Amino acid sequence: MARGSSGIVAGLTAAAVVAVSFLAYQASASAPDSVAVPKPSASASASAQPTQKPKPAKAPLAVPEDSGTGMRVVYALKDRRVWLVDAKGQAGRTFTVMPSPVSPLPGVYQVGSRTGSVKGSDGVMIEHVVRFTNVDDVAIGFSAAQDGTLASPDPTSRTGGVRMKRADGDAMWTFATVGVKVVVVP
Incomplete structure:
Protein backbone atom coordinates (compact mmCIF):
# COMPACT_ATOMS: atom_id res chain seq x y z
CA MET A 1 0.00 0.00 0.00
CA ALA A 2 2.91 2.33 0.56
CA ARG A 3 3.81 1.95 -3.06
CA GLY A 4 0.38 3.09 -4.23
CA SER A 5 0.35 6.11 -1.99
CA SER A 6 3.62 7.42 -3.43
CA GLY A 7 2.06 7.33 -6.90
CA ILE A 8 -0.92 9.28 -5.62
CA VAL A 9 1.35 11.89 -4.01
CA ALA A 10 3.34 12.24 -7.22
CA GLY A 11 0.15 12.64 -9.25
CA LEU A 12 -1.27 15.23 -6.86
CA THR A 13 2.03 17.17 -6.90
CA ALA A 14 2.09 17.18 -10.71
CA ALA A 15 -1.55 18.32 -10.81
CA ALA A 16 -0.79 21.09 -8.31
CA VAL A 17 2.20 22.34 -10.37
CA VAL A 18 0.07 22.38 -13.54
CA ALA A 19 -2.74 24.23 -11.72
CA VAL A 20 -0.39 26.85 -10.26
CA SER A 21 1.31 27.36 -13.64
CA PHE A 22 -2.06 27.79 -15.35
CA LEU A 23 -3.24 30.31 -12.74
CA ALA A 24 0.04 32.27 -13.01
CA TYR A 25 -0.37 32.43 -16.79
CA GLN A 26 -3.97 33.64 -16.48
CA ALA A 27 -2.98 36.29 -13.94
CA SER A 28 -0.22 37.73 -16.16
CA ALA A 29 -2.42 37.67 -19.26
CA SER A 30 -5.22 39.61 -17.58
CA ALA A 31 -3.09 42.07 -15.57
CA PRO A 32 -3.50 45.79 -16.39
CA ASP A 33 -0.81 47.39 -18.60
CA SER A 34 0.60 49.36 -15.70
CA VAL A 35 1.57 46.12 -13.94
CA ALA A 36 2.18 43.58 -16.71
CA VAL A 37 5.49 43.34 -18.57
CA PRO A 38 4.90 44.94 -21.99
CA LYS A 39 4.69 42.47 -24.85
CA PRO A 40 6.12 43.60 -28.18
CA SER A 41 3.73 43.42 -31.11
CA ALA A 42 4.54 43.43 -34.80
CA SER A 43 2.86 46.80 -35.39
CA ALA A 44 4.38 48.43 -32.30
CA SER A 45 7.93 47.40 -33.11
CA ALA A 46 7.62 48.61 -36.71
CA SER A 47 6.52 52.10 -35.69
CA ALA A 48 8.58 52.43 -32.51
CA GLN A 49 11.11 55.23 -32.46
CA PRO A 50 14.52 54.52 -30.99
CA THR A 51 14.98 56.10 -27.60
CA GLN A 52 16.86 59.38 -27.98
CA LYS A 53 19.63 60.07 -25.56
CA PRO A 54 19.70 63.62 -24.22
CA LYS A 55 22.22 65.78 -26.02
CA PRO A 56 25.21 66.60 -23.89
CA ALA A 57 25.40 70.22 -22.84
CA LYS A 58 27.67 72.22 -25.10
CA ALA A 59 30.88 73.32 -23.47
CA PRO A 60 30.60 77.04 -22.76
CA LEU A 61 33.94 77.76 -24.41
CA ALA A 62 33.43 75.49 -27.43
CA VAL A 63 34.01 76.89 -30.91
CA PRO A 64 30.70 78.27 -32.25
CA GLU A 65 29.04 75.71 -34.54
CA ASP A 66 28.20 78.28 -37.22
CA SER A 67 31.83 79.38 -37.67
CA GLY A 68 32.80 77.25 -40.64
CA THR A 69 35.59 74.74 -40.97
CA GLY A 70 39.35 74.61 -41.29
CA MET A 71 42.02 76.88 -39.85
Missing part, protein backbone atom coordinates in the same frame (compact mmCIF):
# COMPACT_ATOMS: atom_id res chain seq x y z
CA ARG A 72 40.49 80.18 -38.77
CA VAL A 73 40.18 82.91 -36.19
CA VAL A 74 36.62 83.02 -34.83
CA TYR A 75 35.39 86.27 -33.28
CA ALA A 76 32.03 86.16 -31.46
CA LEU A 77 30.70 89.71 -31.16
CA LYS A 78 28.12 89.08 -28.43
CA ASP A 79 30.42 86.90 -26.32
CA ARG A 80 33.44 89.19 -26.83
CA ARG A 81 35.52 86.07 -27.34
CA VAL A 82 38.06 84.83 -29.89
CA TRP A 83 39.07 81.26 -30.76
CA LEU A 84 42.22 80.29 -32.66
CA VAL A 85 41.08 77.16 -34.51
CA ASP A 86 43.48 74.75 -36.21
CA ALA A 87 42.93 72.92 -39.52
CA LYS A 88 41.24 70.01 -37.69
CA GLY A 89 38.64 72.32 -36.13
CA GLN A 90 40.14 72.26 -32.63
CA ALA A 91 40.56 75.48 -30.66
CA GLY A 92 44.14 75.73 -29.48
CA ARG A 93 43.31 78.88 -27.54
CA THR A 94 40.30 80.99 -26.64
CA PHE A 95 40.20 84.30 -24.81
CA THR A 96 38.07 87.35 -24.12
CA VAL A 97 38.54 90.61 -25.98
CA MET A 98 37.44 94.21 -25.61
CA PRO A 99 35.85 95.54 -28.82
CA SER A 100 35.95 99.15 -29.98
CA PRO A 101 32.85 101.17 -30.91
CA VAL A 102 33.10 100.17 -34.60
CA SER A 103 32.57 96.45 -35.19
CA PRO A 104 32.50 94.31 -38.32
CA LEU A 105 29.35 92.63 -39.57
CA PRO A 106 29.13 88.85 -39.16
CA GLY A 107 30.83 87.18 -42.10
CA VAL A 108 34.02 85.63 -43.42
CA TYR A 109 37.13 87.78 -43.89
CA GLN A 110 40.85 87.18 -44.10
CA VAL A 111 43.88 88.76 -42.53
CA GLY A 112 44.96 91.51 -44.94
CA SER A 113 47.83 93.18 -43.12
CA ARG A 114 49.85 93.10 -39.91
CA THR A 115 51.93 95.63 -38.01
CA GLY A 116 54.33 94.82 -35.17
CA SER A 117 53.95 98.01 -33.12
CA VAL A 118 52.10 101.28 -33.69
CA LYS A 119 50.12 103.99 -31.91
CA GLY A 120 46.44 103.11 -32.08
CA SER A 121 43.86 105.62 -33.30
CA ASP A 122 42.92 106.12 -29.65
CA GLY A 123 46.50 107.15 -28.80
CA VAL A 124 47.44 103.92 -26.99
CA MET A 125 50.63 102.13 -28.04
CA ILE A 126 49.61 98.73 -29.40
CA GLU A 127 51.44 95.73 -30.77
CA HIS A 128 50.75 92.68 -32.90
CA VAL A 129 48.09 94.39 -34.99
CA VAL A 130 46.23 91.92 -37.22
CA ARG A 131 43.81 93.72 -39.59
CA PHE A 132 41.04 91.89 -41.42
CA THR A 133 38.50 94.43 -42.77
CA ASN A 134 37.35 98.06 -42.89
CA VAL A 135 34.00 99.50 -41.85
CA ASP A 136 33.23 103.01 -43.11
CA ASP A 137 36.96 103.78 -43.55
CA VAL A 138 37.78 102.46 -40.06
CA ALA A 139 40.32 99.61 -39.98
CA ILE A 140 39.12 96.60 -37.97
CA GLY A 141 41.72 94.35 -36.40
CA PHE A 142 43.02 92.59 -33.33
CA SER A 143 45.75 94.11 -31.17
CA ALA A 144 47.23 94.17 -27.69
CA ALA A 145 48.14 97.24 -25.66
CA GLN A 146 51.87 97.29 -24.98
CA ASP A 147 51.22 97.90 -21.29
CA GLY A 148 49.39 94.54 -21.17
CA THR A 149 46.02 95.93 -20.05
CA LEU A 150 42.67 94.98 -21.50
CA ALA A 151 41.17 98.45 -21.22
CA SER A 152 38.00 99.43 -23.02
CA PRO A 153 38.69 101.84 -25.87
CA ASP A 154 37.09 105.28 -25.68
CA PRO A 155 33.41 104.64 -26.59
CA THR A 156 33.10 108.07 -28.23
CA SER A 157 35.96 107.45 -30.68
CA ARG A 158 35.58 105.79 -34.08
CA THR A 159 38.12 103.03 -33.63
CA GLY A 160 37.97 99.42 -34.78
CA GLY A 161 40.56 97.76 -32.63
CA VAL A 162 39.63 94.53 -30.88
CA ARG A 163 41.93 94.61 -27.86
CA MET A 164 43.27 91.61 -26.03
CA LYS A 165 45.77 90.88 -23.27
CA ARG A 166 49.41 90.85 -24.29
CA ALA A 167 49.83 87.04 -24.05
CA ASP A 168 46.72 86.59 -26.21
CA GLY A 169 48.11 89.15 -28.67
CA ASP A 170 51.32 87.12 -28.90
CA ALA A 171 49.29 83.98 -29.70
CA MET A 172 47.20 85.86 -32.29
CA TRP A 173 50.35 87.25 -33.95
CA THR A 174 51.85 83.77 -34.29
CA PHE A 175 48.60 82.21 -35.55
CA ALA A 176 46.99 84.85 -37.79
CA THR A 177 49.36 85.44 -40.67
CA VAL A 178 48.28 87.26 -43.85
CA GLY A 179 45.57 85.27 -45.65
CA VAL A 180 44.28 83.35 -42.60
CA LYS A 181 40.47 83.23 -42.48
CA VAL A 182 38.67 85.34 -39.85
CA VAL A 183 35.05 84.37 -39.16
CA VAL A 184 32.90 86.89 -37.30
CA VAL A 185 29.74 85.48 -35.72
CA PRO A 186 26.97 87.39 -33.93
Whole structure:
Protein backbone atom coordinates (compact mmCIF):
# COMPACT_ATOMS: atom_id res chain seq x y z
CA MET A 1 0.00 0.00 0.00
CA ALA A 2 2.91 2.33 0.56
CA ARG A 3 3.81 1.95 -3.06
CA GLY A 4 0.38 3.09 -4.23
CA SER A 5 0.35 6.11 -1.99
CA SER A 6 3.62 7.42 -3.43
CA GLY A 7 2.06 7.33 -6.90
CA ILE A 8 -0.92 9.28 -5.62
CA VAL A 9 1.35 11.89 -4.01
CA ALA A 10 3.34 12.24 -7.22
CA GLY A 11 0.15 12.64 -9.25
CA LEU A 12 -1.27 15.23 -6.86
CA THR A 13 2.03 17.17 -6.90
CA ALA A 14 2.09 17.18 -10.71
CA ALA A 15 -1.55 18.32 -10.81
CA ALA A 16 -0.79 21.09 -8.31
CA VAL A 17 2.20 22.34 -10.37
CA VAL A 18 0.07 22.38 -13.54
CA ALA A 19 -2.74 24.23 -11.72
CA VAL A 20 -0.39 26.85 -10.26
CA SER A 21 1.31 27.36 -13.64
CA PHE A 22 -2.06 27.79 -15.35
CA LEU A 23 -3.24 30.31 -12.74
CA ALA A 24 0.04 32.27 -13.01
CA TYR A 25 -0.37 32.43 -16.79
CA GLN A 26 -3.97 33.64 -16.48
CA ALA A 27 -2.98 36.29 -13.94
CA SER A 28 -0.22 37.73 -16.16
CA ALA A 29 -2.42 37.67 -19.26
CA SER A 30 -5.22 39.61 -17.58
CA ALA A 31 -3.09 42.07 -15.57
CA PRO A 32 -3.50 45.79 -16.39
CA ASP A 33 -0.81 47.39 -18.60
CA SER A 34 0.60 49.36 -15.70
CA VAL A 35 1.57 46.12 -13.94
CA ALA A 36 2.18 43.58 -16.71
CA VAL A 37 5.49 43.34 -18.57
CA PRO A 38 4.90 44.94 -21.99
CA LYS A 39 4.69 42.47 -24.85
CA PRO A 40 6.12 43.60 -28.18
CA SER A 41 3.73 43.42 -31.11
CA ALA A 42 4.54 43.43 -34.80
CA SER A 43 2.86 46.80 -35.39
CA ALA A 44 4.38 48.43 -32.30
CA SER A 45 7.93 47.40 -33.11
CA ALA A 46 7.62 48.61 -36.71
CA SER A 47 6.52 52.10 -35.69
CA ALA A 48 8.58 52.43 -32.51
CA GLN A 49 11.11 55.23 -32.46
CA PRO A 50 14.52 54.52 -30.99
CA THR A 51 14.98 56.10 -27.60
CA GLN A 52 16.86 59.38 -27.98
CA LYS A 53 19.63 60.07 -25.56
CA PRO A 54 19.70 63.62 -24.22
CA LYS A 55 22.22 65.78 -26.02
CA PRO A 56 25.21 66.60 -23.89
CA ALA A 57 25.40 70.22 -22.84
CA LYS A 58 27.67 72.22 -25.10
CA ALA A 59 30.88 73.32 -23.47
CA PRO A 60 30.60 77.04 -22.76
CA LEU A 61 33.94 77.76 -24.41
CA ALA A 62 33.43 75.49 -27.43
CA VAL A 63 34.01 76.89 -30.91
CA PRO A 64 30.70 78.27 -32.25
CA GLU A 65 29.04 75.71 -34.54
CA ASP A 66 28.20 78.28 -37.22
CA SER A 67 31.83 79.38 -37.67
CA GLY A 68 32.80 77.25 -40.64
CA THR A 69 35.59 74.74 -40.97
CA GLY A 70 39.35 74.61 -41.29
CA MET A 71 42.02 76.88 -39.85
CA ARG A 72 40.49 80.18 -38.77
CA VAL A 73 40.18 82.91 -36.19
CA VAL A 74 36.62 83.02 -34.83
CA TYR A 75 35.39 86.27 -33.28
CA ALA A 76 32.03 86.16 -31.46
CA LEU A 77 30.70 89.71 -31.16
CA LYS A 78 28.12 89.08 -28.43
CA ASP A 79 30.42 86.90 -26.32
CA ARG A 80 33.44 89.19 -26.83
CA ARG A 81 35.52 86.07 -27.34
CA VAL A 82 38.06 84.83 -29.89
CA TRP A 83 39.07 81.26 -30.76
CA LEU A 84 42.22 80.29 -32.66
CA VAL A 85 41.08 77.16 -34.51
CA ASP A 86 43.48 74.75 -36.21
CA ALA A 87 42.93 72.92 -39.52
CA LYS A 88 41.24 70.01 -37.69
CA GLY A 89 38.64 72.32 -36.13
CA GLN A 90 40.14 72.26 -32.63
CA ALA A 91 40.56 75.48 -30.66
CA GLY A 92 44.14 75.73 -29.48
CA ARG A 93 43.31 78.88 -27.54
CA THR A 94 40.30 80.99 -26.64
CA PHE A 95 40.20 84.30 -24.81
CA THR A 96 38.07 87.35 -24.12
CA VAL A 97 38.54 90.61 -25.98
CA MET A 98 37.44 94.21 -25.61
CA PRO A 99 35.85 95.54 -28.82
CA SER A 100 35.95 99.15 -29.98
CA PRO A 101 32.85 101.17 -30.91
CA VAL A 102 33.10 100.17 -34.60
CA SER A 103 32.57 96.45 -35.19
CA PRO A 104 32.50 94.31 -38.32
CA LEU A 105 29.35 92.63 -39.57
CA PRO A 106 29.13 88.85 -39.16
CA GLY A 107 30.83 87.18 -42.10
CA VAL A 108 34.02 85.63 -43.42
CA TYR A 109 37.13 87.78 -43.89
CA GLN A 110 40.85 87.18 -44.10
CA VAL A 111 43.88 88.76 -42.53
CA GLY A 112 44.96 91.51 -44.94
CA SER A 113 47.83 93.18 -43.12
CA ARG A 114 49.85 93.10 -39.91
CA THR A 115 51.93 95.63 -38.01
CA GLY A 116 54.33 94.82 -35.17
CA SER A 117 53.95 98.01 -33.12
CA VAL A 118 52.10 101.28 -33.69
CA LYS A 119 50.12 103.99 -31.91
CA GLY A 120 46.44 103.11 -32.08
CA SER A 121 43.86 105.62 -33.30
CA ASP A 122 42.92 106.12 -29.65
CA GLY A 123 46.50 107.15 -28.80
CA VAL A 124 47.44 103.92 -26.99
CA MET A 125 50.63 102.13 -28.04
CA ILE A 126 49.61 98.73 -29.40
CA GLU A 127 51.44 95.73 -30.77
CA HIS A 128 50.75 92.68 -32.90
CA VAL A 129 48.09 94.39 -34.99
CA VAL A 130 46.23 91.92 -37.22
CA ARG A 131 43.81 93.72 -39.59
CA PHE A 132 41.04 91.89 -41.42
CA THR A 133 38.50 94.43 -42.77
CA ASN A 134 37.35 98.06 -42.89
CA VAL A 135 34.00 99.50 -41.85
CA ASP A 136 33.23 103.01 -43.11
CA ASP A 137 36.96 103.78 -43.55
CA VAL A 138 37.78 102.46 -40.06
CA ALA A 139 40.32 99.61 -39.98
CA ILE A 140 39.12 96.60 -37.97
CA GLY A 141 41.72 94.35 -36.40
CA PHE A 142 43.02 92.59 -33.33
CA SER A 143 45.75 94.11 -31.17
CA ALA A 144 47.23 94.17 -27.69
CA ALA A 145 48.14 97.24 -25.66
CA GLN A 146 51.87 97.29 -24.98
CA ASP A 147 51.22 97.90 -21.29
CA GLY A 148 49.39 94.54 -21.17
CA THR A 149 46.02 95.93 -20.05
CA LEU A 150 42.67 94.98 -21.50
CA ALA A 151 41.17 98.45 -21.22
CA SER A 152 38.00 99.43 -23.02
CA PRO A 153 38.69 101.84 -25.87
CA ASP A 154 37.09 105.28 -25.68
CA PRO A 155 33.41 104.64 -26.59
CA THR A 156 33.10 108.07 -28.23
CA SER A 157 35.96 107.45 -30.68
CA ARG A 158 35.58 105.79 -34.08
CA THR A 159 38.12 103.03 -33.63
CA GLY A 160 37.97 99.42 -34.78
CA GLY A 161 40.56 97.76 -32.63
CA VAL A 162 39.63 94.53 -30.88
CA ARG A 163 41.93 94.61 -27.86
CA MET A 164 43.27 91.61 -26.03
CA LYS A 165 45.77 90.88 -23.27
CA ARG A 166 49.41 90.85 -24.29
CA ALA A 167 49.83 87.04 -24.05
CA ASP A 168 46.72 86.59 -26.21
CA GLY A 169 48.11 89.15 -28.67
CA ASP A 170 51.32 87.12 -28.90
CA ALA A 171 49.29 83.98 -29.70
CA MET A 172 47.20 85.86 -32.29
CA TRP A 173 50.35 87.25 -33.95
CA THR A 174 51.85 83.77 -34.29
CA PHE A 175 48.60 82.21 -35.55
CA ALA A 176 46.99 84.85 -37.79
CA THR A 177 49.36 85.44 -40.67
CA VAL A 178 48.28 87.26 -43.85
CA GLY A 179 45.57 85.27 -45.65
CA VAL A 180 44.28 83.35 -42.60
CA LYS A 181 40.47 83.23 -42.48
CA VAL A 182 38.67 85.34 -39.85
CA VAL A 183 35.05 84.37 -39.16
CA VAL A 184 32.90 86.89 -37.30
CA VAL A 185 29.74 85.48 -35.72
CA PRO A 186 26.97 87.39 -33.93
